[in-house]
Amino acid sequence: MSPAVSGTARLGRRTKDLTQRLEAGDIAVIDHEDIDRVAAEALVERRPAAVINAAASTSGRYPNAGPRILVEAGIVLVDAVGPALFETLRDGDAITIEHGAVHRDGEVVLHGEAQDDATVAAAQEAAREGLSEQLELFAENTMEYMLRERDLLLDGVGAPDVRTPLHGRSVLIVVRGYHYKEDLATLRPFIRENRPVLIGVDGGADAVLDSGLRPDMIIGDMDSVSDRALRSGAELVVHAYRDGRAPGLERLSELGLEDRAVVFAASGTSEDIAMLMADEKGASVIVAVGTHGTLEEFLDKGRAGMSSTFLTRLRIGSKLVDAKGVSRLYRQRISTLQLVLLALAGLVALGAALWSTEGGQALFQIVGARLDGLLSAFTLLFEPRPAGP
Structure with a gap:
């Protein structure tokens, strides 16, 4: 059973408009039958504490992915509250949700169906039975659109x-x-x-x-x-x-x-x-x-x-x-550490190849002499100077 959560109610019948003003920790109040993947991902991105839906998040028309995305993200989902949701709550109300009940000022003002992994999975399984009907309607609408x-x-x-x-x-x-x-x-x-x-x-x-x-x-x-x-x-x-x-x-x-x-x-x-x-x-x-x-x-x-x-x-x-x-x-599968180690291995191989040639050995000697000169000049800066007469 989902724990009790509290937050500020933010109302929006159009989910895509509501997400533009939703803040982390708010409680999204929507009227969205069959919450689709895009809407659910937009809600998850805003990190609300809970979502209260006046409509059925899964109507049974088809197995939509939205409710599962919300529940897996740890967002409390209360479903099928009914049209009274928007008549009872006001934008900015401080509310608490517990076991599908909506509390305001210490009183229960609305009831809905609390969703969890089990209820969402059961609703999706039942919705799969309606796919054949949806395909028939799809064929009919395709012909109508083609003619129009x-x-x-x-x-x-x-x-x-x-x-x-x-x-x-x-x-x-x-x-x-x-x-x-x-x-x-x-x-x-x-x-x-x-x-x-x-x-x-x-x-x-x-x-x-x-x-x-x-x-x-x-x-x-x-x-x-x-x-x-x-x-x-x-x-x-x-x-x-x-x-x-x-x-x-x-x-x-x-x-x-x-x-x-x-x-x-x-x-x-x-x-x-x-x-x-x-x-x-x-x-x-x-x-x-x-x-x-x-x-x-x-x-x-x-x-x-x-x-x-x-x-x-x-x-x-x-x-x-x-x-x-x-x-x-094309997701990158090579870590930054692996790239650094690969670069170091390449430099070691290049150094070994140069050392095996006379020209490479002469180059290393010249570079070593230059580095030795720089180190000597640097140490002289910190040597004590003799006191004056």
């Missing part, structure tokens, strides 16, 4: 004109997804040598800035990207609904950036339209960091996003290079 977006998928119709030149260039698309930080760091030599066009998808633009680079283009609905990134000088492409509505333009208007933006109306996800944009504008190769490509990741995105991503990858074909996991593939 056939012009965009087949001919690129609908992609707006942009100022950033993409034709014949490498393009690096950064999404704040699985292992994006490690993979982006590993790709630094590629970025340095090839100078690709850097496209940040919403919060991916902040990831580019955090790595010491500057995005050339930002694509998305502009809801999870910082003002700093939007003002970085990157070209802005606002992802709009298929009917032309673009809520992201309102934020850009408030920042005075609306005149610098273009609108891309499509029903896919923002990372999908970033790939389609790069392909339609003639990019030679598209390198993707943090994008979704596995069954688990498709399900994490929800049924609405699965089909568009699947078909977009088929549309781009061999032009797409997925950098997911490249950091784990």
